[in-house]
Amino acid sequence: MKTTVLFIIISIFSLNSYSQSQKDSLNKVVRERIKNIKEDQSDNPYYSQQELEDNYKNEINTFLALAQPSENSDLANHFKIYLEKKLLKKIDFSTIKWSTFYKEISKNKTTLSVRLTFELSKTGKATNCHINAKDKELEKKIIEVFKKFPLEKLGLKESDKSGKISVQLFTKEDNEVVVKASQFAVVDVPPTLKGCEDASLYWQLNKCLYDKLYDYILKNISLKTLNNQELRGEIIFRPRFTINNKGKIVNVNSIAPNKVIKDEIDRVILSFNEIIEPGKRNNVPKNTYCDTFRTITIENLK
16 A cells, blocks of 8 residues: 655745745735634634623733823823824824724723833843834824833833833823823733743743644644644644633643644643743743744645
């Protein structure tokens, strides 16, 4: 009997080796395929609506307790000086979600606030700043003003370079936009895996986590199971799971082309035990939701 050898490659959407026209073409294909996967999510939500709302409330309460936003904080006073008050009128709170993770929360249950997230560079400067004010020029100006603020006033430390940092800037109260900014930064550090201990920056820790996991998937996924599906070519899938505050992977619920492949990917992820430290928020262990897109290219080698 003739034996077919299955060859599997895991791809992480790296486009650095392509020309611009090739990048544009590939990006279009990837966006379309990811769109299809997102549509599949509606049939398989990770959280129930009630779980999502409970998670949102807990996140808000934890963030506010740590950030302690105030109209008289150093950061608030900085923005009152350097950002024109008339620009605040451009913020449309009806369309703002400071996290796409909570986009399904109804408007009457959301907190009307604007947050800015950033990371620290090796030299301790704010980098990779993001804010959602629904106005590109306003966002650019807000980030410009923020980068002039002395970060030491937020209580940041050298170790915070390993985290994604969040601050509140504005809220809406009594139909008025108020500069009510954080007194302290909220720092979310990803889980640490074996072999990632030397990563000192947030993006390094985050990349190392996913790289280690997908290398493990590549080595441990059942070729027999994939072969029986008779799928060939590039397959996009979406692993979704939580690393709890004890450092254990739980609630694995991936999205894949069919249930057999989904169950196999979930099985492999559940068996992964290389986590040595859970994610943390301001040095307190927390549950970390993990969600990404990857591709597996399956070919026959004759």
